[in-house]
Amino acid sequence: MYPAKFENLIAAFRRLPGVGMKTAERYAFEALNWDEETRKEVERSLQQISEIHTCRICGNLCDEDECEYCKDPNRTDHLICIVQSPKDLQALESAGVFNGKYHVLNGTINMAKGVLPSDLNIDTLIQRINENIDEVILATEPTVDGETTALYLTKLLQGKVKVTRLANGIPMGGHLDYSDARTLQRAFQGRTNAQSE
Amino acid sequence: MYPAKFENLIAAFRRLPGVGMKTAERYAFEALNWDEETRKEVERSLQQISEIHTCRICGNLCDEDECEYCKDPNRTDHLICIVQSPKDLQALESAGVFNGKYHVLNGTINMAKGVLPSDLNIDTLIQRINENIDEVILATEPTVDGETTALYLTKLLQGKVKVTRLANGIPMGGHLDYSDARTLQRAFQGRTNAQSE
Numbered sequence: 212m213y214p215a216k217f218e219n220l221i222a223a224f225r226r227l228p229g230v231g232m233k234t235a236e237r238y239a240f241e242a243l244n245w246d247e248e249t250r251k252e253v254e255r256s257l258q259q260i261s262e263i264h265t266c267r268i269c270g271n272l273c274d275e276d277e278c279e280y281c282k283d284p285n286r287t288d289h290l291i292c293i294v295q296s297p298k299d300l301q302a303l304e305s306a307g308v309f310n311g312k313y314h315v316l317n318g319t320i321n322m323a324k325g326v327l328p329s330d331l332n333i334d335t336l337i338q339r340i341n342e343n344i345d346e347v348i349l350a351t352e353p354t355v356d357g358e359t360t361a362l363y364l365t366k367l368l369q370g371k372v373k374v375t376r377l378a379n380g381i382p383m384g385g386h387l388d389y390s391d392a393r394t395l396q397r398a399f400q401g402r403t404n405a406q407s408e
Numbered sequence: 409m410y411p412a413k414f415e416n417l418i419a420a421f422r423r424l425p426g427v428g429m430k431t432a433e434r435y436a437f438e439a440l441n442w443d444e445e446t447r448k449e450v451e452r453s454l455q456q457i458s459e460i461h462t463c464r465i466c467g468n469l470c471d472e473d474e475c476e477y478c479k480d481p482n483r484t485d486h487l488i489c490i491v492q493s494p495k496d497l498q499a500l501e502s503a504g505v506f507n508g509k510y511h512v513l514n515g516t517i518n519m520a521k522g523v524l525p526s527d528l529n530i531d532t533l534i535q536r537i538n539e540n541i542d543e544v545i546l547a548t549e550p551t552v553d554g555e556t557t558a559l560y561l562t563k564l565l566q567g568k569v570k571v572t573r574l575a576n577g578i579p580m581g582g583h584l585d586y587s588d589a590r591t592l593q594r595a596f597q598g599r600t601n602a603q604s605e
């Protein structure tokens with residue numbers, strides 16, 4: 212109904228999650244009002260997407276070979292905290308409750324959706340486990356998929372290293388990146404030995 | 409906190425209206441999963457923004473010199489319907505209740521925000537008024553700004569042409585592009601002579 216190029220712009224915004232027709236239209240009208248400089252900046256940001264990688268060691272988002280956390284000599288090498296996503300890593304960092312290293316799975320096991328352990332960043336995790344590691348802390352979310360993944364990793368790592376799980380300070384069914392710093396701290400403090408059944 | 413290029417991507421999405429940090433993050437993670445083709449398509453859509461113009465005659469969105477409505481010989485030249493935005497024009501078109509020509513103001517008068525009549529697409533409207541025009545229909549929204557603008561245009565056009573105003577079928581304070589077709593039709597049917605006081 213609108214001119215083709217404007218319809219294209221709307222279609223582009225509709226590719227974003229949860230964005231329907233009305234919202235995409237609103238975004239497109241806003242974009243139309245961007246000045247030349249803003250437009251170029253947004254374009255450049257999109258062009259750089261292909262230059263965003265994952266850290267060779269931990270799987271976190273990274274624009275170099277290794278991420279800032281893996282490179283940081285002030286963080287202890289003896290603890291590895293396993294998270295589902297860079298977003299969850301960021302939530303823990305913002306709370307400032309952990310000073311070890313991370314490992315980012317980039318997903319959770321979900322058989323129904325066909326997400327198998329082999330689809331997650333687990334191979335490199337196994338390679339990281341050695342006598343230098345005192346403890347692996349499972350910080351997957353307390354959702355069905357998160358719990359499934361935690362159980363799988365517990366079985367996989369048991370006997371090789373001490374495995375703990377964040378305490379249920381995080382409300383069941385809730386999401387890690389919506390929890391406040393105190394809740395996250397409580398969860399770290401109350402962490403328990405992971406159960407394999 | 410994230411790598412710079414990913415932060416840039418988040419910043420780009422935050423330029424969209426009503427998009428806060430959480431939503432921008434969600435969009436950025438989705439964009440990261442776009443395949444090469446999708447990314448190119450979105451980039452192209454943004455690059456084409458500068459090629460979207462306004463119609464020389466009516467001010468509607470257009471990627472040529474004149475818009476499809478101004479060029480359409482099947483629409484009557486004797487009626488002009490004045491709308492605030494291309495979005496509102498589209499709402500009326502979707503309802504299929506009007507078959508004349510349009511004029512798009514691209515805004516409303518708002519003294520507090522410094523939007524003066526001279527900032528709107530009014531000059532070309534005056535040029536369009538001649539003995540061939542039977543009626544000008546004001547379809548600005550029933551909001552404070554919309555009413556202010558309608559009053560201004562009524563005073564400006566009175567004596568030159570018959571000026572009518574869409575009936576209050578549209579709920580006061582509501583928005584034209586959220587109204588259903590029947591409400592819009594009712595508003596067209598019940599249109600009344602515009603009052604200058």
Ligand SMILES: [Zn+2]
Pocket residue numbers: 266267268269270271277278279280281282
């Ligand atoms: Zn890393």
Ligand SMILES: [Zn+2]
Pocket residue numbers: 463464465466467468474475476477478479
């Ligand atoms: Zn036109």
